[in-house]
Amino acid sequence: MIGTKERYIERLKGYKPKAFVGGERIKDILTDPNTKTIINTVAKTYELAHDPRFEGIMTAESPLTGERVSRLNHVAQSIGDLETRLELTRLMTQSTGTCCGRCGGCTALNVLAATTYAMEKDGIGEYHGRFVDYLKFIHKHDLSCHAATTSPKGDRSKSPLEQDPDLHLRVVEKRRDGIVLRGAKAHQTSAVAVDEMIVYPRQFAKGEEQYAVACAVPNGTEGVTYFLQFNSDDAERRASADTSTLGNPLYGGRQTMLVIYEDVFVPWERVFMCGEVAYTALCSQAARRTHIYNEGPCKAGYGDLILGASKFLAESNGMDKIPHIIEDIVKIISANETTYASALTAARKGSEMPPGSGIFFADERFSVLSKLNANEGFYEVMKAAADVAGGLVVTMPSEKELKDPERRELLLKYLKGRSDIATEDRMRMFKFLNHFIASPHAAQAWIGGGDPYHLRMALYGATDLEEKKKLARSIAFGCE
């Protein structure tokens, strides 16, 4: 079944998460300014799924039931699925200018489908069946899911057991009816406003079994506390009665949070790994192969918005025909499409994993590359867009001044650009562009979705260097 915005919001009304932002307790996630943006964005995923133009992108046929389900809850069955998934990602960032909030959940479902399948094949039977049941449940209600992956980790020079053991999320008790979780997950996008948080581990070693845990935790579960990030953008929104003068009025910036689990109980039917450290490497690899390649289209989608705003402002400045401005525009296009191309290639070179599972993952090397190219690309985009827009992208007065007729007259006179473009639109676009290029966006892009260093090492590890050495030798020693 494809969910609707209305049913999603109806469900949200039932959740009472314990959440804080800017030093305050959130009273109602449906009306709080810092959570409403998340809800607008997740709601958009439901809306677009019912838009005939985007049905093929936003939905897929579930192999479990034959019914159409949200592609954001779909386990990829083919290279076509991998390709369409990235069209979805770019569509969502193009349509909201922020994280769709369900992308990580999709990753989690794919990761756990593969991992529980591998365990079952190896005779560890309890998890896969449970997972399939859980997936059917998700599909039935088209629930929005979020992935809980990154523990705070504390001092990185120490292993989990060499410091406060709770700095990595862990199982502190196994009961007859379920497990008890303690710890936290950091940088969790949208978690407070989705239906389900799906926990899965990074790679752990023998002796660290308590950390090898995968499970699903519903929104508002007892013992869970959410601390929302509090950037300047978040503060500005919190302080603004009228959102129309904000950079991204409806959807805001990517809203993340620190989610703390204080001895949270999870019943066994929602547990998909508990101690099997040998399978955590597969989780990591699967995550790289399904989540990371989305970084390309995700950032390309932001880049499309920056491109559009830059072109508008170039025109409005009367500079869209100037050679160096055109070169700036080209730089934005190049960065966007280079990362997108890496992602599409990752999809195209995707393959089944584990063999026989029928589950498809993108190629690891090109996945990683899409993220690395997105990182570098975003900073190039920022430079080029700043060059095009000029100083007002930073120094513009508030649009609120326009409410006063006298000040309005002054500002419309002096902030005017090309005469056939409304100065109000110009001011709007400067603020919009400011939101993307003079903000936390780039740093988020750089860090989010995976530490670049480990991705570079994954690229190294996944490249067949012996074959390249052979190629080099065969030509270097060529003889007639």
Place this chain on the structure above:
Amino acid sequence: MIGTKERYIERLKGYKPKAFVGGERIKDILTDPNTKTIINTVAKTYELAHDPRFEGIMTAESPLTGERVSRLNHVAQSIGDLETRLELTRLMTQSTGTCCGRCGGCTALNVLAATTYAMEKDGIGEYHGRFVDYLKFIHKHDLSCHAATTSPKGDRSKSPLEQDPDLHLRVVEKRRDGIVLRGAKAHQTSAVAVDEMIVYPRQFAKGEEQYAVACAVPNGTEGVTYFLQFNSDDAERRASADTSTLGNPLYGGRQTMLVIYEDVFVPWERVFMCGEVAYTALCSQAARRTHIYNEGPCKAGYGDLILGASKFLAESNGMDKIPHIIEDIVKIISANETTYASALTAARKGSEMPPGSGIFFADERFSVLSKLNANEGFYEVMKAAADVAGGLVVTMPSEKELKDPERRELLLKYLKGRSDIATEDRMRMFKFLNHFIASPHAAQAWIGGGDPYHLRMALYGATDLEEKKKLARSIAFGCE
């Protein structure tokens, strides 16, 4: 005389500028949150001038009176002055993390000293004497000055006369006792909280005499309106009762404004150019040769703060010994010192202009280069610092949460890094770094102080390419 913070603040009490920020009229610049940061920063220039460690940097001997004056009001008399000026600039950004607010004023005084000298030499006698009198007045009271340079310009594909003529600041009336100004200046840093705004023109052509105007306008003059920028950072500060949780608690971000002149009267004794378009090219060149080379040390000073914060966070993450983190630190150092070196070379290669004037300007080519290297460097710094710091630089919850004991306990537990570093300090430093690398800083650095394209063209124009061609020929055609 070297002014004091106290006298500066005393003077400010007398000014009642008509200023707006975030849709509100500023009631008192001394207490308004968005202007207090400017005042703290300008006050710092007075304080450091009395600090024996920095006296040689912050003050200079006036050739007019033999007395010591603020170096920020000093007209450079030697290469040594040019060198010391950039130490001042770096010291100020290191000490405040923001624009000192008087840097442009210093530029303006140097530009007008040279320009009025050149006019006098050519027989246009009224301006230089007036300017010297004005300079003595500034020195006597150690007034803080700001430069008003950039008109809004509207549609750049049109000349000033092809559109609303007020989009470039101009003289609309010459009276017996003075002139009347109409128009605006954009991106004006600190203007609302300094004593004097010194207007000077960019290059204008014959027929555009009304735009060739230089003069000095005291703070709060009738007819002047200030519209302060309103970025997210500004909004956050405006909404915060307690500034201790802001990124740069005391000094904030660079505060700029649009300053509108609605038929503002300026008496002749404060007018230093009025219609002499032939001398506006000299103004432009002098500005490039005195203002732009400060971009290097200015951004290197910010970079020093980013470097310090990054090193702290690398340690606090337990990652300061990791090779790729060390390489990131090296990138920050390289970017900082490369732009600084270009600036120091600009000073070292400085020369007298106009000949015989005794006024020294930095070398144009290396000035431009310091700015171009600062631009590229700042984005490299941002990437490296984001890499070092990791996700919390964007996703950290508000420090305000710490006021609640229960939440404090949770956050101190889960945001902990290396055990011997206080988690509160760690949180502080994440927010501090956020202020520099996930903010408008880089875009400001890129655009501020001169359009990169025109600077590149200045570098081209000031390079002796014929000499390089000769060198190439003499070797290419070498014969025995």
Place this chain on the structure above:
Amino acid sequence: MIGTKERYIERLKGYKPKAFVGGERIKDILTDPNTKTIINTVAKTYELAHDPRFEGIMTAESPLTGERVSRLNHVAQSIGDLETRLELTRLMTQSTGTCCGRCGGCTALNVLAATTYAMEKDGIGEYHGRFVDYLKFIHKHDLSCHAATTSPKGDRSKSPLEQDPDLHLRVVEKRRDGIVLRGAKAHQTSAVAVDEMIVYPRQFAKGEEQYAVACAVPNGTEGVTYFLQFNSDDAERRASADTSTLGNPLYGGRQTMLVIYEDVFVPWERVFMCGEVAYTALCSQAARRTHIYNEGPCKAGYGDLILGASKFLAESNGMDKIPHIIEDIVKIISANETTYASALTAARKGSEMPPGSGIFFADERFSVLSKLNANEGFYEVMKAAADVAGGLVVTMPSEKELKDPERRELLLKYLKGRSDIATEDRMRMFKFLNHFIASPHAAQAWIGGGDPYHLRMALYGATDLEEKKKLARSIAFGCE
């Protein structure tokens, strides 16, 4: 029919091109050191076509005859063909370390297939039938073809008619039985050692009809003169009796030439355009869409060899585990695969052109991007490889010294690396890598296959910026 190396060489024996290199007339292209490398490379295209591992890559089914033909003479019929074409390109550079010599010919056949189709559809009927006959002839004998595209152009600030009209290749006479060509084509890879040169024009304007000429000229036609490039690499090879100490012993560097047409007669059955300037724009676009996307895999193939040699030398230096060396290896991988991914995406997004023709071309935007990424990437590859290899990549003595037993002993002692790697192999690999990273390779990569500026402008022109503006507006003005 798939040709053989033997038949190719047999045909070559019949050609007596008038060719010069290093100031000397080439007596026999089969034995001349500077043309033998071309022949080895073209021969490789025939050999690999008979290698069962590569049959699917190297051959295709001709829609004209249903027979298998060399893919290098194939007109693409599907996206699959576009994808396989780039596998062929990477395979060839991996297998020879140089240009396969027939790549441009493949481009020319595709360009002319589309252009003559378009003309026929518009009622200009004589060319398409002729072209199809010519294609059948090429297929029948599996001839090797080369594309003649770039005229010398002289002073680029002048149009063809404002200077010596011969600086762009043109038709100087139309006879009853054919046309007479005069002019030249520059930078022609391999031309002297292939069977056919296929001429086609860049975009020309009305009034320049004499330049709108496409035709096919067999090797050694009367009036054609070839001047081979003469780089240091070419000089070294020419002076070397023993090729085993050269960087790429069998295949050498990319061998290009200036081909001059002094009133060369071409019969009408080999003429595919003569004066139809309106269709020259299609030629240009088709060339961008079929030739340029090969730049990605072509340079990735070189990059694979550089990668293999770098890894070998890192090991041989005992440095393959050092973090900064691993990062260098990652940079090489990233550059190779980024350009490859752009090319694969160009293929994947390919489409039929003209509509109804059944001829497929790669997407223009991603084609251009593959070349732009190849350009930047190659210089990054060179830096990284130099870093890995160290000084001997430049400073190594000649391997010829090894022939003397005493010198051999000294060199094997002092150029030794890791003890289990033969020092002779190490020396070989240094020279091999030198050939790629301390040579004309990068400059060739940068300039070859299309002027980067015009490609950037093509990327600009082919991007739907209005759609991006709409996206930006719809979010910037979002309202609840």
Place this chain on the structure above:
Amino acid sequence: MIGTKERYIERLKGYKPKAFVGGERIKDILTDPNTKTIINTVAKTYELAHDPRFEGIMTAESPLTGERVSRLNHVAQSIGDLETRLELTRLMTQSTGTCCGRCGGCTALNVLAATTYAMEKDGIGEYHGRFVDYLKFIHKHDLSCHAATTSPKGDRSKSPLEQDPDLHLRVVEKRRDGIVLRGAKAHQTSAVAVDEMIVYPRQFAKGEEQYAVACAVPNGTEGVTYFLQFNSDDAERRASADTSTLGNPLYGGRQTMLVIYEDVFVPWERVFMCGEVAYTALCSQAARRTHIYNEGPCKAGYGDLILGASKFLAESNGMDKIPHIIEDIVKIISANETTYASALTAARKGSEMPPGSGIFFADERFSVLSKLNANEGFYEVMKAAADVAGGLVVTMPSEKELKDPERRELLLKYLKGRSDIATEDRMRMFKFLNHFIASPHAAQAWIGGGDPYHLRMALYGATDLEEKKKLARSIAFGCE
């Protein structure tokens, strides 16, 4: 005394070094094509010293004798000396397009002056006096010196004692009258054609005393063998009867060699360190502080030639007014002057070392930076110059073809550019530029003069990060 070209050549006649190049024994260094270029370059250092325009740059007053000596044999006594030294370096590369061959010798003299001074101050008395005597001898005859620094090192994962001990140059015997050297030095520029080779060590540890050796070895000493590098450029020159068609006719490329010491005897009066491992760290630091900062002006000098050639070719192509070509020219200027500025700043921030010695060394951080900026800059220069010049920079036929009247006519017709520029000059300039940007130059620049990794680590080590942390803290915790 300032030497003359004639006396230098007279001395050379007396040397009979055992040297090999391209598999052949060099019969006479004065006439061998691969050593004549070195001699031309070193001779230029003597010539320019007598040119009144350059006297202040090329010579200095010796503090030992009060006489003027070559600045290339001068031990720096002031910051002024450090500054002038880099003017000398840029002048030399501008004047020859290659390494002056004596630069390393200057470094060696400065390094040993400081090191022997430090030893004497610590009571190790024999070396300093000897060194001063040696320096007087050098000054008296104005001998050309070369520094022998880099041992081949073999497997870098092993220490000197874990592999063939000769892979690092060492003392194998201490006799009553002197020491016996065994081992080799790699990448030695010009060694075979200068008067003296001055050996000094890199940093060694306790237990490695045999490697801590500094001494001076005259050209042609018994037991020394030279193996010259043999790049394509070297091969081309070796094979060319007429040098006028080579890239750099008189001075060639940087000529390096592997110098092998087979039990070479050095008398004690020429030994300046023998076993004092504790002082080898000072040698390394002093080398970084006197040699590395020359990389900036050295590469800027090459860059000036590339700039001149690029400008010429831009004009000759009729493209010097095109915006993107101008931007390329700006990139070349920026790269040149950025590295130069880093070097000048290194000089400006220089200081005495050891204290009391009166010997001045450039600042370590800016020295390192000049080299790192030179490295990156050179690749940017190559890209920009290739862009400006276009394909003929790689694909041009040999100028030897011009000797035949018929071929000459054809080539002058078809390689013509702007009509007022001689096509022969254009061809000459393409070959000249080829020599710099399609050659080993960049790789040499990248690797020569110090491994970039260790330089980056030196930059890290020499930066006061604690001070930066303090700066960051003081602002982050700012309170009112």
